[in-house]
Amino acid sequence: MWLYYVKLGVISLRRNPVLTVLMVMTLAAGVAASVATLTILNGMSGDPIPHKSERLLVPLIDNQAGDRGNVDRDPPSQLTWRDAEALWTAAAASRQTPLWGLGPSIDPGRKDMPLFFTDGLAVGRDFFAMFETPMIHGSAWSAEDDRRGAQLAVISAALADKLFGAAGDAVGKSIRMDGHDFQVIGVFDRWAPIPKYYRLIGGNYFEGSEDIFIPIRAAINLNLDFNGNINCSSSPEEPGMAGMLKSECVMIQYWVEVDDAAQRRAYADYLEAYVREQKALGRFPRELNNRLFDVREWLDFNRVISDDTRTAFWLSVGFLLVCVINTVSLLLAKFSARPGEIGVRRALGASRAEVFRQYLLEAGVLGLVGSVLGLLFTVTILAFVRHFDRNLELVARIDWLTVGSALLVSVLAALLAGLLPTWRACQVRPALQLKSQ
Known part of the structure; x- marks a missing residue:
């Protein structure tokens, strides 16, 4: 019927x-x-990463000048390099990584292909495990490579195909970036988390991933050009990037991964202890104003929608x-x-x-x-x-x-x-x- x-x-x-x-x-x-x-x-x-979004956290520290009063209650969305390096070295979470934006030039070393620019990041080795980058060839660099700033690179399969003809042929080869040679040790598959939560500051929320990743200390040692947002509450005392890294200029995005809610509370306590220690040294004139956002909270804080x-x-x-x-x-x-x-x-x-x-x-x-x-x-x-x-x-x-x-x-x-x-x-x-x- x-x-x-x-x-x-x-x-x-x-x-x-x-x-x-x-x-x-x-x-x-x-x-x-x-x-x-x-x-x-x-x-x-x-x-973008539902099975662990509550365990990936962004810590923020308020290092703004004390004369602002309560006009701006939100702390800066990034950290200074000195704070990011201190938190990174302390390794109070299960995993942690700073992020430094790059816009390097790539010299393919071929007559049939001119020099071109791409998008990249300088990070810590934990980045790939934290954000589950789909590695298809090779691996990330070691903790020792992080410490010494080894000139190593993990690149996308698209970039590997463009430079070497096949992604599998890239591992072990050399890539020339901004006039410096980096050895390719890993290749990752197409990866485009939506929104691009790990790099909301200074990036496009809805674009694909970067093409090249290198150790952040390599970028600093080689004085590679920074590609991202820099905000300074006071002028650096020294000129150039060296002075910027020592200053109160916020420029580094920072992520940590915890195992559970208890470790999140422990990390918040550690962050408070760190800020109080720095206050005793004459930094952070404003009252305690730390934040710790998980992925969903971070998206809301940055008003992605x-x-x-x-x-x-x-x-x-x-x-x-x-x-x-x-x-x-x-x-x-x-x-x-x-x-x-x-x-x-x-x-x-x-x-x-x-x-x-x-x-x-x-x-x-x-x-x-x-x-x-x-x-x-x-x-x-x-x-x-x-x-x-x-x-x-x-x-x-x-x-x-x-x-x-x-x-x-x-x-x-x-x-x-x-x-x-x-x-x-x-x-x-x-x-x-x-x-x-």
Whole structure:
């Protein structure tokens, strides 16, 4: 019987093509707008590493000048090198790593390929285990390499393919970066956590990973150019990068990994003890203002999802509701033109429940047709967003969640729109309709 009702729904849609096209287009437009914005919002707001997001932490220390009072209660979003190095050396957590942005030039040493620039990071060896970088060849450097600042590199498979023809051939080879030779000891697969939570300061939230990673002390020893945000509460006493590293300028992003909530509390206690120790040495004039954010808290603190994105989503939901209301009006017009048909069915023994199921299924068929067109509209909108804003290229992509959302939203919207018209159709009195024929 259900299949029979579906067949009747298809026949009914074909009976009045103009009205059907209007309803399908109305539903498709509402579904496309809401599902496209939902896809982008979901990509922006998802937990990029859910199984350990509560154990990856960002410690912040307030080293701002004391004359600011309570105007700015949030501490700086980065650490000074002297603080990052002290925390890193103390190793009070299970794993820890500083992050130093790089924008190095790469000399391929080939006549067929000119010098080019890429994106990179100077980090500690724990970085790869903490953020689960998918290593496919070789490995990360050792703790001893960290201490001495060895000129070693871990590169992406894309960069390895570009320079050496195959990712597997890169390990052991030399790569020339900013005029210095680095030995490649590891190659990692394509890796693009969304959002790019480990480098929210001075980076694009929704771009792919960097192409090259080197020990942070190698970057410092070689005086490589820093690529990132630098904020200074006072001018460095010495010129150049050497003076910057000794100053109160915040420029280093820092992450730690703990094993559980108890170790997180212990690390917070350690951080407080460190700040009090530095206060005794004449630093940190403001009152104690440490922070310790896990991944989700860090995303919220940096407002990864803008107010404009949230507003756009709710506007699209409002547009979908308008489309549903318009569809209700069109279905009312469609069903109200068929009282004779309904009266005959009721006179032949069909109950109100059976009429309700038939006409509600007809609305469901309308939703299925609208979902197909809405999905096509959604793909078009997301393609336009990717072309218009390269920063959203990784989040504005069609996936099974998008497909399922489009189907579900369209059918539910059609069924919702069909409730009132279907209920009105069930109120037809068969005697009056038969008498008028």
